[in-house]
Amino acid sequence: MALPLHAPLEISFDYTRSLGPTLSRFMTGLAQRRIIGSRDSTGRVHAPPIEYDPVTHVASTDFVEVSATGTVLTWTWMPRPIEGQPLTHPFAWALIRLDGADTPMLHAVDAGSASAMSTGMRVQVRWAAEPVGSIRDIACFEPLSTSETEPGGEVEPVTMVTTPIRLSYEHTASPEETRYLYGLAEGRVLAQRCPRCRKVYIPPRGACPTCGVPTTDEVELPDVGTVTTFCIVNVPFPGQRTKPPYVHAAVLLDGADIPFPHLILGCPADEVRMGMRVQAVWKPREEWGFTPQNIDHFRPTGDPDAAFESYASHL
Amino acid sequence: MTDTMTEVAVVAFAESPRVRRNDSTTNGVEMLVPIFRQLFDTTGLTKDDVGFWCSGSSDYLAGRAFSFVTAVDAIGAFPPTSESHVEMDGAWALYEAWVKLLMGEAEIALVYGFGKSSAGLLRRVLALQLDPYVQAPLWPDSVSIAALQARLGIEAGLWSEKEMAAIAIQRRGLPESVEDLLEQPFVADPLRKHDCAPITDGAAAIVLATGARARELCERPAWITGFEHRTDSQHFGLRDLTTAASATAAARAAIGGNVDVAELHAPFTHQEILLRNALGLGDAVRISPSGGALDGNPMFAAGLARIGWAAAEIHAGRAGRALGHATSGPALQQNLVCVMEGR
Structure with a gap:
């Protein structure tokens, strides 16, 4: 048995969030190099501001500007910063109570070395070169010096914030999927049969969804099958590989008990129908890898349509 | 409402090996199938006896959408069954299942949590x-x-x-x-x-059963006498980080007396001391005989496993009353306490 295949997987998304009145005020302040906090019902000032009072749960309405200087309440040292953090060279994380606030905020301190850090030390904001209305407008904090940055002038209110998120994973295929992917790399379609209910799954699975046991007996399937159902894609989207309109179909390979999703090309989209018999069109062998994309698409065989009863239970 | 409250017990527990990295997919099926089999072997149950399934896991950990739906393959969910999921540690799924059983909607529940922590950073x-x-x-x-x-x-x-x-x-x-x-x-x-707890891939699963069914399935069921969870603010600044008010509140509501043993979900050494203080556990209480999360911390399963190991102390007759604790969120933001007793 080959070891499970694995491959890097990168996912990313730009989260766009509306801010609401409290955070809008805070982010607009940052765009002006000002830090706005909120005062709660007990008189305590929070910076960043909190949206709702922790005791009365009433929305915050009392906003006050606090200083861009503050005191470190606790800290730790980041010897090897990781992707996305405020600094790429070693720095401290700290909870910093800004002058004029009663509770601390989390941010980075560019202190040079851990030995320069201490609880109680005084720090000041280092502003980003071009503030846009984001927590990253505070590039980091740095040990307090005499130089001061003047606040900027009026700006348009900031109501949205966009946070790009990118994550890296090592994706692992299951042992059953691995067999299937090795098969595809040889131009073969390998399914597996559930030892209990005898159904044939393509791709094979770590557990038969009916019986909860791994599929075991290998079954080689032909690359010919029947369209059970399909949709016509008319909508363009980023990363699309085929020009719309085109057909995305569920193809029930002969001998399988679960349809296999793929493209149907080789005829006008409006001619594709349920029951249509189709065959895989493989890419040139030199382009094959461990992927179902070795099959470029399915094309109509021209044979008579399959009877509805032959695939009715697989819809 | 009936006069006599339904009683619910943990009757069986299984945990996959605690390893730094396993060959499982991120949907957990390969970790779950063996521990479900272990639970069925221990109890004599089959999947058809389970009236409610509930799981805890995270798509962010898996790096794929709806990974928990793929995980459902492991339960053999056809014909359709009653199933639910929380994007939290499986301990919170256990809470949901406990409520379901108290409501009389099922007699037996199987709860699981899984995490392939090694897939990303x-x-x-x-x-x-x-x-x-x-x-x-x-x-x-x-x-x-x-x-x-x-x-x-x-x-x-x-x-x-x-x-x-x-x-x-x-x-x-x-x-x-x-x-x-x-x-x-x-x-x-x-x-x-x-x-720091090691990065761990793994899964855990628990069978819950009501009254008479629990006694049939387990010689000494771990009867749940208190089950509470609380949360603190997500704003660090608003919290006293040297304690966990939510843990204290959950413990006050759930404990009601002394416990012999406590399994604490403390992924960092200082958090064990913090939790002992916050939960009010005296020196006589044995702490985390399983090794706790410091010996293996499969994300979204380690909290459920703490309750499982606490129940195991009762099953084995080593404890009369046992506490299982689970946490979620940064710096012990959310805390859950499950107290069980043997009779």
Whole structure:
């Protein structure tokens, strides 16, 4: 048995969030190099501001500007910063109570070395070169010096914030999927049969969804099958590989008990129908890898349509 | 409402091996199938006897959408069954199942949690559980946040690096002395490697049953007498990080008397001391005989496993009353306490 295949997987998304009145005020302040906090019902000032009072749960309405200087309440040292953090060279994380606030905020301190850090030390904001209305407008904090940055002038209110998120994973295929992917790399379609209910799954699975046991007996399937159902894609989207309109179909390979999703090309989209018999069109062998994309698409065989009863239970 | 309240017990528990990295997919099926089989072998149940299934896991950990739906393959969910999921540790799924059983909607529930923590950079992935406006965009990692908490407690005199090292030795069975460990470099000052739970792939599962069914399935069921969860603010600034008010509140509501043993979900050594204080556990209480999360911390399963190991102490007759604790979120933000007793 080959070891499970694995491959890097990168996912990313730009989260766009509306801010609401409290955070809008805070982010607009940052765009002006000002830090706005909120005062709660007990008189305590929070910076960043909190949206709702922790005791009365009433929305915050009392906003006050606090200083861009503050005191470190606790800290730790980041010897090897990781992707996305405020600094790429070693720095401290700290909870910093800004002058004029009663509770601390989390941010980075560019202190040079851990030995320069201490609880109680005084720090000041280092502003980003071009503030846009984001927590990253505070590039980091740095040990307090005499130089001061003047606040900027009026700006348009900031109501949205966009946070790009990118994550890296090592994706692992299951042992059953691995067999299937090795098969595809040889131009073969390998399914597996559930030892209990005898159904044939393509791709094979770590557990038969009916019986909860791994599929075991290998079954080689032909690359010919029947369209059970399909949709016509008319909508363009980023990363699309085929020009719309085109057909995305569920193809029930002969001998399988679960349809296999793929493209149907080789005829006008409006001619594709349920029951249509189709065959895989493989890419040139030199382009094959461990992927179902070795099959470029399915094309109509021209044979008579399959009877509805032959695939009715697989819809 | 009936006069006599339904009673619910943990009747069986299974955990997959605690390893740094396994060959499982991120949907957990390969970890779950063997432990479900173990539970069925122990209890004599089949999947058709289970009236409610509930799981805890995270798509962010898996790096794929609806990974928990693929995990449902492991339960053999056809014909359709009653199933639910929480994007939290499986301990919270256990809470949901407990409520379901109390409501009389099922007699037997199977609850599971799974996490392939090794798939991504765990301490970075966990930044996404933070406030998305003013914290997560800075990508503060989970170890650094725990370190900020550890220093606060050290400087307040609530715990020391020595006491933290001693806990690591005890839970993980380390051969080194405290002095040896304190010579090790910091991972995130003041935390050293031994202070941090290892990154662990794994799964855990528990069978819950009501009254008479529980007695049929288990010689000495672990009857749930208190089950509470609470949460603290996501704003660090609003919390006293040297304690966990939510843990104290959950314990006050759930414990009702002494316990013999407590399994604590403390992924960092200082958090074990913090939790003992917050939960009000005296010196006589045995702490985490399983090794706790410090000996293996499969994300979204380690909290459920704590309850499972606490129940196992009752099943084996080693404890009369046992407490299982689970946490979720940064620096012990959310806490759950499950108290069980044998009769």
